[in-house]
Every structure is written in C-alpha cells, then in structure tokens.
Amino acid sequence: MRTGARILLGYFAIVGLAAVLLGQVFMAQVKPGVRQAMEDTLVDTANVLAALASDDLLAGRIADGRFAAHVRSMQGRDPGAEIWGFPKRATAYRIYVTDARGTVVFDSAGRDVGRDYSRWNDVHLTLRGRYGARSTAEDPAHPESSVMHVAAPIHDEAGAIVGVLTVAKPNSVLAPFIERSRRTVLYWGIALLGVALLVGIVTAAWLSRQLGALRGYARAATAGERTPLPALRGEFAELGQAMESMRVQLEGKQYVERYVQELTHEMKSPLAAIHASAELLEGPLDPADRERFAGTVREQGERLTRMVARMLALAAVEHRQALETVAPVPVAGLLEAAAAGMQPVLEARGQRLRTRIDSDLIVAGDAFLLRQALENLLDNASGFAPAGSELELEASREGEEVVLHVLDRGPGVPDYALERVFERFYSLPRPDGAHRSSGLGLCFVAEVADLHGGRATLGNRADGGACASLYLPAA
Structure with missing residues (x-):
C-alpha cells in the first residue's frame, strides 16, 4: 500500500473514531439535557400551582373549588403556540394533590382520587421536606411511555406541610425535539466526516505527489538520467x-x-x-x-x-x-557555421560538402553546443569517407522534430559496433590506416542531444556509407 493511501486511511480512521465518540457522547447528552430542562420548568410550575392551591386545600374544597375549576378548564384550552416549528394545540399536564397522609384528594385526570400515593417518591419525599420527583412508565412494556412527576409542598399559615401538589408531564412530548436534534447532529456529523475525508484526500494526494516526485527523481538519478x-x-x-x-x-x-x-x-x-x-x-x-x-x-x-x-x-x-541558456537557433545559420568551421579539414582531404535545408527551420537551445556537436559529426564522417569524396549535410522537419543528417560514402558501421558507437572511448579503425580517434566525439554529440531533449543516431545507408542523425525538438 502506498504511503499516501496509508496516511489517508490513518487520518480518516482517527477522524472517524473521534467523530463517532463525539457523536455518541453528544447523543447521550441530548435526551437527558432536554429532560433536565423540562424538569426545571416543572419545578417552577409545581411550586406556583402549590401556592395557588393552598387556600382551597386548607378550606376543604380542593376537589370543587376555584383551583379545581381553573385546572379542569385548562384541559380544553388551545395554546395556539408553535415552538421551533412544532405546533402546540393542547396542554399535556396532569395535576394531582394529596393530603398530609399521601391520599389523592384531587386529580385533573379524575382517575386516582382516594388512592394512596404515599409510597411514590414525589409524594413520599416532599411530605418529609425534601425534593420529590420521579419518572414512571405508564406501560412497563414500553419505556418510551414514561411520565415525569415533579412535586411541591403545600403549606399552612404556620408553615407546616399539609399536602403535596404534583405536576406530571409525559416525556413523549419531548420526542419530536429530541429526534430533530438527533437528526441535526447526525446530518452535520456526516457532513463533517465528508469534509474531513475530502481534506484527507487532498492532503494525501499532495503528500503522495511530493513523495512520487522525489521517488521519480531518485530513480532517474540512480539510472544516470x-x-x-x-x-x-x-x-x-x-x-x-x-x-x-x-x-x-x-x-x-x-x-x-x-x-x-x-x-x-x-x-x-x-x-x-x-x-x-x-x-x-x-x-x-x-x-x-x-x-x-x-x-x-x-x-x-x-x-x-x-x-x-x-x-x-x-x-x-x-x-x-x-541548459543554462535557451534561445531560438536558426538551423540555416547553424549549418553554415559548422560547414565553415570544418572547411580546413575537408580541404586537407580533398572532400566537398553539399548542404540541403528546408526553409525557416528553428530549434531552441545552445547554439555553441549544437555547432560543436554538428562539427563532431562532420569530423567523424570525414575521417571515414574516402579522400576526394562528397559529404552531405541535410536539415528537414519531421513532425515536431528538426532532423540534421550527415551522410558519407565510407565503408559504413559494422553491425557489431552499431550499439556501441556512442560509448565513451569507443572508436573504430580508419579505412586509410590512420590512428583511431579519441572515441569521445560521438559521445559528446549524444550528450548534447540529450541536453536539448533530443537524440542522436548512427546507421548505414542502403546504397553504401553511413548516416549520422541529430534529432532536436522544433521551436
């Protein structure tokens, strides 16, 4: 597996794990947080209603007094509210009052009057001067049917606890808010994971590209390129x-x-x-x-x-x-300069040079190095061509390249030497018995061609002689 892929997987695994843990913690806190807020509201409501119910309880008319009438009228009241996008058309409270023994003396739902609630935490604790609250499922088989009960004490004029008022509200009324919060958290969690993945991909791609460039450079340097x-x-x-x-x-x-x-x-x-x-x-x-x-x-x-x-x-x-400097080099001028530089050598051997060039050919590079390379090709051709023979220097365009050909009528290149003629110090005996050359001229030509993004070749002509070619990118 490539380094970039490993970095991406590791990064995304860390981000994903952090997102999952954060999501789990956040989701675990959403429901309790909402219920805690509701419990706080119920505490205030219970204490306000306990103060309002104290007169009727002390007077013995809690079941049919003004407090009871107002509470019952609340059941059919339409609040006409819309809470963060959720409409509220009815109240969801249940209010009951117990006496000092814990017996229910008033129930807004009208179902448990006379029952003993003294064992329920909301009543039991409140009668003893402590905070009383409980959450009990209406149906034990369905935990989501739980109802929160919050109680407040009813005091007489002396401050003694003479009863308990409890406000009950189903936890299910909070379900839409909790579900929407859960969906919102999930949506943004997925969005953040997507952004994290995108950032990870971009970062891993950048790292991989940088490492790939270094790897390619190292391989090319190792290969001597x-x-x-x-x-x-x-x-x-x-x-x-x-x-x-x-x-x-x-x-x-x-x-x-x-x-x-x-x-x-x-x-x-x-x-x-x-x-x-x-x-x-x-x-x-x-x-x-x-x-x-x-x-x-x-x-x-x-x-x-x-x-x-x-x-x-x-x-x-x-x-x-x-190349240190790259400039447009007219090929016609390049050929003329190389021919002029080689003229004394050619005259000494009685050889002639015929040039042929297509018009308006231009290459980009170093004119001095290109001239030296071309003179080396002409010198090599002159050394193997018979005295008094004619050499040919041609330039033409082939596709996106300019090709310079140096042709002679010598014995050509033996088959065993075709693959080695551009090696350093490799040379062949001259046909006239002269000493071998240094074996550096053609190697120099190959290096100059490579510097210019081109290549050099040497082969045999079908009708006798050799053909040295220099391929250069056209400007």
Whole structure:
C-alpha cells in the first residue's frame, strides 16, 4: 500500500473514531439535557400551582373549588403556540394533590382520587421536606411511555406541610425535539466526516505527489538520467535540496574516479609510443629514421592534446543537468557555421560538402553546443569517407522534430559496433590506416542531444556509407 493511501486511511480512521465518540457522547447528552430542562420548568410550575392551591386545600374544597375549576378548564384550552416549528394545540399536564397522609384528594385526570400515593417518591419525599420527583412508565412494556412527576409542598399559615401538589408531564412530548436534534447532529456529523475525508484526500494526494516526485527523481538519478530537481514545497523542498546536494557530491566523486581510470587507460597507447620513440631518438639514427620517430612523438602528442581537449568538453556537457541558456537557433545559420568551421579539414582531404535545408527551420537551445556537436559529426564522417569524396549535410522537419543528417560514402558501421558507437572511448579503425580517434566525439554529440531533449543516431545507408542523425525538438 502506498504511503499516501496509508496516511489517508490513518487520518480518516482517527477522524472517524473521534467523530463517532463525539457523536455518541453528544447523543447521550441530548435526551437527558432536554429532560433536565423540562424538569426545571416543572419545578417552577409545581411550586406556583402549590401556592395557588393552598387556600382551597386548607378550606376543604380542593376537589370543587376555584383551583379545581381553573385546572379542569385548562384541559380544553388551545395554546395556539408553535415552538421551533412544532405546533402546540393542547396542554399535556396532569395535576394531582394529596393530603398530609399521601391520599389523592384531587386529580385533573379524575382517575386516582382516594388512592394512596404515599409510597411514590414525589409524594413520599416532599411530605418529609425534601425534593420529590420521579419518572414512571405508564406501560412497563414500553419505556418510551414514561411520565415525569415533579412535586411541591403545600403549606399552612404556620408553615407546616399539609399536602403535596404534583405536576406530571409525559416525556413523549419531548420526542419530536429530541429526534430533530438527533437528526441535526447526525446530518452535520456526516457532513463533517465528508469534509474531513475530502481534506484527507487532498492532503494525501499532495503528500503522495511530493513523495512520487522525489521517488521519480531518485530513480532517474540512480539510472544516470539527466533530470532536474522537481518543484517541491515545504520540508519536501528541503529534502529535495539535500538529495540534490548529495547526488552532486556523489556523482562528482564517481565522475572524477571514472574519468581518471578511463583517461589513464586511453593514454597508455600514445604514451607508450612516445616513450619508445624517445628512447630510439636518444641513440644514433639515420636522418630518415630520426625524422620518422620525431613525427611519431609529435603525432602522439597531438593525439593526447585532442583527447584531453575533448574530454574537457565532454565533461563540461555531461556535468550539466540542463541548459543554462535557451534561445531560438536558426538551423540555416547553424549549418553554415559548422560547414565553415570544418572547411580546413575537408580541404586537407580533398572532400566537398553539399548542404540541403528546408526553409525557416528553428530549434531552441545552445547554439555553441549544437555547432560543436554538428562539427563532431562532420569530423567523424570525414575521417571515414574516402579522400576526394562528397559529404552531405541535410536539415528537414519531421513532425515536431528538426532532423540534421550527415551522410558519407565510407565503408559504413559494422553491425557489431552499431550499439556501441556512442560509448565513451569507443572508436573504430580508419579505412586509410590512420590512428583511431579519441572515441569521445560521438559521445559528446549524444550528450548534447540529450541536453536539448533530443537524440542522436548512427546507421548505414542502403546504397553504401553511413548516416549520422541529430534529432532536436522544433521551436
């Protein structure tokens, strides 16, 4: 499982668990909270009615006095109220009064007059000067039928408790309010979970994208690909910079080690030739032999000079991760400059160069590097083409690319070498018996092409000769 998915699942599990726990706690408090508010209201109501009923109870007319008449008239009263969207068209109170022994002497419902209520908590506790209340189900088989009873004492003029007035109200009248609160809590809980999930997805996607960019960069760097550091933010940007610095340090160290080994290996042959010629020159020689060995020293020295110069140029290109400056480069001017730079070499071998170019071709890149790459291709073609032959330099557009072809009439490239011609220090013997090249020219061309987002190829022509191609994105 990917890191982003794990982060998302962990985050959503934590948020979901917190939401469930919070919802359970909140829901567990909704019903008791509403009932506590109702009980507070019933306490006030019971005490007010107890004060109003005291005169009729002391006078012995609690069952048919003015208090009883007012209470009975309340049963048919329409409050005409609407409480937070719920209409209220009837009262839901039941009021009963007991004497000092706990016997019911008045019942607004008219059903329990004369019964002994002294054992019920509301009456029992109130008669003893304590707060009396109870909640009792009308039907034991249905807990939702519970009724809340809140009592208040009735005092005589001396302050003694002579009776108890109880106000009862079914808890079911609160059910619509509780249910609506439950639905509201559930709705917003689901909405918050949805928002949390969305935030989690966005966050996990961002983290996954940042990690994916770093992973791709690390893989490309491991494979030796030329890749820039991706755009990162926050601590990922700091991590990316640290990885980039580490890569540069490691690549620089490995680069130097590899180049020292390769350069040492390639320099053995010309140095051996120089050493041998120098030893022979120290002894007596004919003028012709002396001139021949001196020429060998000079030729091998020039070979070493060219090798070092090309290695420095190649190292400068290989060490770049991207072009420092990118500008439009007209292909016609590029070909003219490369042809002019190679003219002395071609004249020395009696070779001619014919160019053909489509009009208005432009590429984006570094004109100096592109010219060097093109001159390397022309130099390689000239070295393998017969003296006095004609080289061809063509430029055309193929789709979204500009293609530069350098064609010669030499022996072509052996099949075994086609896959290796762009390797560093890999070279083939010249047809005229001249020394091998440094094996760095085509490698330089491949690096320049890669820097420009293109590619270089070398193959054989159907009618003889080789064709080197440089593919570059069209501007």
